[in-house]
Amino acid sequence: MRNNLIPAIRLTIVCSVFFCGIYTLAVFGISKLAPENSSFTKSKSGFYETVGQSFTSDKYFNSRPSAVGYNAAGSGGSNKGPSNPDYLAEVQARIDTFLVHNPDLKKNEIPSDLVTASGSGIDPNISVQAAKVQVKRIAKVRNISETTINQIIEQQTEKPLLGLFGTEKINVLKLNLALDNLK
Amino acid sequence: MNTEILGVILMYATVVTLAIPLGRYIGKIFNYENTWLDKIFNPLDKLFFKLSGIDPTKEMNWKQHLVALLTINVVWFVLSMLVLTNMSWLPLNPDGNPSMSADLAFNTSVSFVTNTNLQHYSGESGLSYLGQLILMLWQFISAGTGIAICAVVFMAMKERTSETLGNFYSFFVRACTRILLPLALVVASLLAFNGTPMTFEGKDSLTTLEGQEQQVTRGPVAAFVAIKQLGTNGGGFYGPNSANPMENPNYFTNIVETISIFLIPIAMVFAIGYVLKRRKLALTIFGVMTIGFLLLLIPSIYFEMNGNTAITQMGIQQNMGSMEGKEVRFGSAASAYWAINTTCTSNGSVNAMHDSMTPLTGMFTLLGMMINCFYGGVGVGFLNFYIFIILAVFISGLMVGRTPEFLGKKIEAKEMKIAMVIALLHPFLILVSTAISSFLYAGNPTEYAGWLANPGYHGFSEMLYEFTSSSANNGSGFEGLGDNTPFWNIACGLVMLLARYLPIIGPVAIAGILASKKYIPESNGTLKTDTSTFGLMVFAVIAIVAALAFFPALTLGPIAEYFSMIK
Incomplete structure (x- = not known):
C-alpha cells in the first residue's frame, strides 16, 4: 500500500490538472466557436428559447403544468x-380547470401533455x-380569426428530426411571441 | 412507421455500428498496438507517468493490481470529502452555494468515486462550479478504473500461463486519455454547438413574457454532460439530469447522449474478441446481452407509449403516451429507450422521471439494474458477466460430466466459491437493506413520513429502487424518495462501497488464479463456450440467479401496483 500511495497522490494531481483544467478549458474554447444561434444565448426577443416559461393566462397558449413553477x-x-x-x-x-377556461372543448380532445407535469x-x-385545442379560446380573447392562429401554429410546428425521427412539437414561447407580433 | 419508434431504431443501429470499430480500437490500446492517435498520446502518457513518478512497464500480478486500484480510490475519496465539505469558501462559486454536510458529502464522494453517481443533492443549489468540476474528475477516472481493471481480466484470459498481467497505472492512463478523453471532446462539442451552456458565469435572471421573474442556472454544462454519459456515470449537472432542456436541448442532442450511454459498454464486448482473437466468443456474449436487453426494452416502450391506465379512465387522450415526468421533445418511446439503456448499463442518467413511469416499466428498469450485465457499466459490466460465465461453465460441466474448463483453464472449487459469493452479494445487499428500511418505515410511519412521496406499493418500489440503484452502482432514482437524510446517505453509501469493490475483487481474483494455471489446449472433449447452446446456458443462469432472487420483492412493488391499476 505504501509503495502505491505516493504515486497515487501524484497521479491524482496530474489527472485533476488535466481533466478538470485542460479538458474543461478545451471544451470552453471549442464552445466559443459555435455560431450565435446554436449556442446557449438569448435570442433577439431577449429570452432563452430552450428554457420553458410559465404561461397560464387565457391570451397566451398555456404551457405544460410544472412541479416547480418553471423555476x-x-x-x-x-x-x-x-x-x-x-x-x-x-x-x-x-382537466376541470382547463375545461372551465376552454368551454367549447370536450374532455376527450385534451391531450395528456397539457395535464401532466414535465420531467x-x-x-x-x-x-x-395541445396548441390546437387552445385556438378557440385565444381567438375569442384576442378577437382574431381562428384561421390566422392556425396559420401561426402551422408555421411554428417543428417536424420530427429530418422528418423521420422523434416527436412533432411546438415551442410555446416562440408561438406566443408570434402571437404578440400579429398586431 | 411511427417516427418515435424509428428514432429508437436509429439510436440502436448507430450505436452498434460505432461500437464495432471502437471495440477494435480499444482492443489495440490494451494490446499496445499502434493506432493513428499515437502521435498525440504517446508523449502525453509519458508526461503523465513522469510527473507521477510511475514506471508503466513494471508488470503486476492480480493482487498488486487490486492494491493499486484500492489505494488510488482511497486518495480520491479523501480529496472529494475535503472539497465537498469546504466548497462554500473555495473559488468558483458565483452563486454562493453552501458546503455539504458530512453525511451528504460521504454519500456523494462514495457515489462518484464508485462510478455510481447517486445524487442526494440537487446540482443547481447543492454544488459550486469547483464541486461540479471535481465530480467531473471522478467521472473520468472512476470510468477509467473500470476499463483498466476489465483490461486486466482480458489479459488473464489469454492463451498462456502467466502470473503477471500488465501494469494497472498504464491501463488506467491509457483508458482515460486514449478512450474517454477524445470521445468526451467530440460529444461535448456537439452539445455546446446545439445549445448546451458552457460558461463560468453564475445565474442569469430575466422577466418572462407573462411578467414573472425567472432565474436560470448556467455553468460548464457541456463538458460535464459528455463524460457523465460516456463513462456510465450518470450524475447530472442539473437536478432532473438530461430531462432539463439546458442539459439536453433537443432530439438531436438526445440521440447523441443516448448513444453515448451504450457506446463504450458495447465496444468493450467487441474488444474482448479483438484482444483474445476470439471473435465468436465476443459475438456469443453480445448475443446474450442483446437478447436480454431487448426483452426489457420492448415491453417498456409498449407500456410507456400506451399511457397511464388511470388517466385513460379519466377520458383523456394519450396519443403521446404516459407524459408525467417526460418531455415533449423526446416523447415516450425515446424516454423508455433511455430508461432501459441507463439501467442496463450502470449509467443512471435520466431524460424522464422513472418514478412516474407506468408500473411495469418501473419493474423493467429495476430488472436492468438487478441483472446489471446486459452490456453493463464500462468495464465492470463485463466483470459481472464473467461471473455468470464461470457459473454457467461449471453447471454445464456437471450436466455433461466433464471437467469444467473456460478458455483452456480448469475451474475448481476455489474459483467457484468466489463466483458464488459475488453472484449472491448483489441480491443480498439489495434485499437486506430494503427489508431494513421497510421495517423502519412500517414501525414508525409518522416519523419517516418524509421518506416516501407515494403511498402503497409504489412507496415500497421507491425504497427498493434506491438500494437496487446503489448496489448496481447505477445512480438513477425514484426521486420521490426523500433521500437526503443521514439514514439514506449512510446506508446507500455503504451499499455502494461494498457493491463496487467486492465485484471487482472477485472476478479479478478468479481471472488471476486461472491465468496462473496450466493452459490446456482445446480438444474434442472441451466444452465449447462460443456456441449458441452455451449462450443459452449463460442466459438461463442469469435468469435463475439474478432475476428469480428478486421476484418476491418485485411482486410486492411494481407487479402489485400494476394489478391494482387494472380494473
Whole structure:
C-alpha cells in the first residue's frame, strides 16, 4: 500500500490538472466557436428559447403544468407515481380547470401533455394537438380569426428530426411571441 | 412507421455500428498496438507517468493490481470529502452555494468515486462550479478504473500461463486519455454547438413574457454532460439530469447522449474478441446481452407509449403516451429507450422521471439494474458477466460430466466459491437493506413520513429502487424518495462501497488464479463456450440467479401496483 500511495497522490494531481483544467478549458474554447444561434444565448426577443416559461393566462397558449413553477434554478419533476390517488386527483383538477377556461372543448380532445407535469418542470414544448385545442379560446380573447392562429401554429410546428425521427412539437414561447407580433 | 419508434431504431443501429470499430480500437490500446492517435498520446502518457513518478512497464500480478486500484480510490475519496465539505469558501462559486454536510458529502464522494453517481443533492443549489468540476474528475477516472481493471481480466484470459498481467497505472492512463478523453471532446462539442451552456458565469435572471421573474442556472454544462454519459456515470449537472432542456436541448442532442450511454459498454464486448482473437466468443456474449436487453426494452416502450391506465379512465387522450415526468421533445418511446439503456448499463442518467413511469416499466428498469450485465457499466459490466460465465461453465460441466474448463483453464472449487459469493452479494445487499428500511418505515410511519412521496406499493418500489440503484452502482432514482437524510446517505453509501469493490475483487481474483494455471489446449472433449447452446446456458443462469432472487420483492412493488391499476 505504501509503495502505491505516493504515486497515487501524484497521479491524482496530474489527472485533476488535466481533466478538470485542460479538458474543461478545451471544451470552453471549442464552445466559443459555435455560431450565435446554436449556442446557449438569448435570442433577439431577449429570452432563452430552450428554457420553458410559465404561461397560464387565457391570451397566451398555456404551457405544460410544472412541479416547480418553471423555476430554471431549481428544476425538477413531480415524481408522483402513476397510481398515487393525490396525484390522480390533481390531474382531474387540471382537466376541470382547463375545461372551465376552454368551454367549447370536450374532455376527450385534451391531450395528456397539457395535464401532466414535465420531467424538468421547464419543458419549452407542447404537442401540436395541445396548441390546437387552445385556438378557440385565444381567438375569442384576442378577437382574431381562428384561421390566422392556425396559420401561426402551422408555421411554428417543428417536424420530427429530418422528418423521420422523434416527436412533432411546438415551442410555446416562440408561438406566443408570434402571437404578440400579429398586431 | 411511427417516427418515435424509428428514432429508437436509429439510436440502436448507430450505436452498434460505432461500437464495432471502437471495440477494435480499444482492443489495440490494451494490446499496445499502434493506432493513428499515437502521435498525440504517446508523449502525453509519458508526461503523465513522469510527473507521477510511475514506471508503466513494471508488470503486476492480480493482487498488486487490486492494491493499486484500492489505494488510488482511497486518495480520491479523501480529496472529494475535503472539497465537498469546504466548497462554500473555495473559488468558483458565483452563486454562493453552501458546503455539504458530512453525511451528504460521504454519500456523494462514495457515489462518484464508485462510478455510481447517486445524487442526494440537487446540482443547481447543492454544488459550486469547483464541486461540479471535481465530480467531473471522478467521472473520468472512476470510468477509467473500470476499463483498466476489465483490461486486466482480458489479459488473464489469454492463451498462456502467466502470473503477471500488465501494469494497472498504464491501463488506467491509457483508458482515460486514449478512450474517454477524445470521445468526451467530440460529444461535448456537439452539445455546446446545439445549445448546451458552457460558461463560468453564475445565474442569469430575466422577466418572462407573462411578467414573472425567472432565474436560470448556467455553468460548464457541456463538458460535464459528455463524460457523465460516456463513462456510465450518470450524475447530472442539473437536478432532473438530461430531462432539463439546458442539459439536453433537443432530439438531436438526445440521440447523441443516448448513444453515448451504450457506446463504450458495447465496444468493450467487441474488444474482448479483438484482444483474445476470439471473435465468436465476443459475438456469443453480445448475443446474450442483446437478447436480454431487448426483452426489457420492448415491453417498456409498449407500456410507456400506451399511457397511464388511470388517466385513460379519466377520458383523456394519450396519443403521446404516459407524459408525467417526460418531455415533449423526446416523447415516450425515446424516454423508455433511455430508461432501459441507463439501467442496463450502470449509467443512471435520466431524460424522464422513472418514478412516474407506468408500473411495469418501473419493474423493467429495476430488472436492468438487478441483472446489471446486459452490456453493463464500462468495464465492470463485463466483470459481472464473467461471473455468470464461470457459473454457467461449471453447471454445464456437471450436466455433461466433464471437467469444467473456460478458455483452456480448469475451474475448481476455489474459483467457484468466489463466483458464488459475488453472484449472491448483489441480491443480498439489495434485499437486506430494503427489508431494513421497510421495517423502519412500517414501525414508525409518522416519523419517516418524509421518506416516501407515494403511498402503497409504489412507496415500497421507491425504497427498493434506491438500494437496487446503489448496489448496481447505477445512480438513477425514484426521486420521490426523500433521500437526503443521514439514514439514506449512510446506508446507500455503504451499499455502494461494498457493491463496487467486492465485484471487482472477485472476478479479478478468479481471472488471476486461472491465468496462473496450466493452459490446456482445446480438444474434442472441451466444452465449447462460443456456441449458441452455451449462450443459452449463460442466459438461463442469469435468469435463475439474478432475476428469480428478486421476484418476491418485485411482486410486492411494481407487479402489485400494476394489478391494482387494472380494473
